[in-house]
Amino acid sequence: MLQKETIDNIATALFSAEREAFEVDKFVDNYPQLNADLAYRAQERLIEMKCEAEKTKIAGRKLGLTSVAKQQMMGVHEPVYGVLLDSMRLTEDTPISLAPFIHPKIEPEIAFVFKRELKGSSVSVPEVLDATAYVMPALEIIDSRYRNFSFTLPDVIADNASSSRFILGGPYFKPDEADLRLMGMVFKKNGQVISTSTGAAVMGHPARAIAWMVNKLAEAGQSIQPGEIVLSGALCEATAVSAGDLITVSMDGLGSATAFFTN
Ligand code: 0L1
Ligand code: MG
Numbered sequence: 001m002l003q004k005e006t007i008d009n010i011a012t013a014l015f016s017a018e019r020e021a022f023e024v025d026k027f028v029d030n031y032p033q034l035n036a037d038l039a040y041r042a043q044e045r046l047i048e049m050k051c052e053a054e055k056t057k058i059a060g061r062k063l064g065l066t067s068v069a070k071q072q073m074m075g076v077h078e079p080v081y082g083v084l085l086d087s088m089r090l091t092e093d094t095p096i097s098l099a100p101f102i103h104p105k106i107e108p109e110i111a112f113v114f115k116r117e118l119k120g121s122s123v124s125v126p127e128v129l130d131a132t133a134y135v136m137p138a139l140e141i142i143d144s145r146y147r148n149f150s151f152t153l154p155d156v157i158a159d160n161a162s163s164s165r166f167i168l169g170g171p172y173f174k175p176d177e178a179d180l181r182l183m184g185m186v187f188k189k190n191g192q193v194i195s196t197s198t199g200a201a202v203m204g205h206p207a208r209a210i211a212w213m214v215n216k217l218a219e220a221g222q223s224i225q226p227g228e229i230v231l232s233g234a235l236c237e238a239t240a241v242s243a244g245d246l247i248t249v250s251m252d253g254l255g256s257a258t259a260f261f262t263n
Contacts, residue, residue: 003038006031010158011045017145018164019053021102026146026155039157040220046160047083056087059229062109062140064161066202066209066233076153079203081213082161084229090167095262096141098243104143104164105238106259108187108249109231110180110199110206111138111168119223123214128207131224134172135180137249137257140231141165142238166231169249169257177253181205184252185235189245195236199251206232 010027017024028034034042051057065071066079090096098104115133143164146155156162180199187195203209209232210224217223224230241247243263250256 006033007038007042007045010034010042011049014042014046014145014159015049015053017102018143021100023102023147024145026151027158028152028155034154034158036154036157039154042158043082043160046158047085050085050087054085054087056085058083059086059089060084060231061213061224061228062161062163062166062231063209063213063233064142064156064163074153079209079212079233080153080157080161081216082157082163084163084166084231088163088165090165090259092167092169092258095260096165097262098241099263101141101143101164102145103149103240104141105240106139106141106247107234107238108185108195108197108236108257109138109140109166109234110202110251110254111136111166112175112207112210112230112232113172114224114226114228114230116226117223118214119218121215121218123211125205125207125211128210128214129175132175132207135175135178135254136172137169137251137254138231139167139169139247139249139257139259140234141241141259166229167257167259168229169255171255173254175207178251179253180207183254186250187236187239188248188250189239191246194239197235199235201235202233209233
């Protein structure tokens, strides 16, 4: 009962913070019982609330904290995952207004689109690739609802892994048409290179992050569904965005994704 109340309180606060674009303080101080398991339940409740309010549905999943550097910064050894909704999807050709956001950042990701269900507790990298229809460059806008992006692991899980919006680039390739591990990536803001990286920055191979998530989802009886999109985790540090910023990511042999921000 107390657990249900805790989950509802946290989900409701995060739902309102996102809807009205204000920051909240992390919850672990007031809810010391908040652990990763409870936090994933709060995330599920938050997603239910968003689906109902936005009349939308699940588009897929995302991973976060997939780089060793980010995990070390948070003092954790595992990534986190969240849910992507249809309402979070933006397109490259429409300028993105900053109005709905709190303190948005953007980061380059590799998106996977699945052609069949991916389920199991010991799923491997080849199995992820085999179930993948297409891969493409993507950009993820993260917008933590926590003051100054300051949170613990359970806090960020409850907040749907800071997810806010995503943009798929192109063209679409079959997973065996690119070397997702050695593939180079250039991330630019207003024509200036701000980061370079390779696919291997995501847990050695972006499909490894997805395999980790599928194995974790199996504990809760969940799986990736055919047609779902999964963002495998950022290839480098996210960067803050302001009105007028043009962001591009180019990936060797995989194409590019672009986002332009306005007031
Ligand atoms: O997609 C991400 O890597 C975000 C995970 C949560 C951590 C953050 O907000 O920086
Ligand atoms: Mg991300």
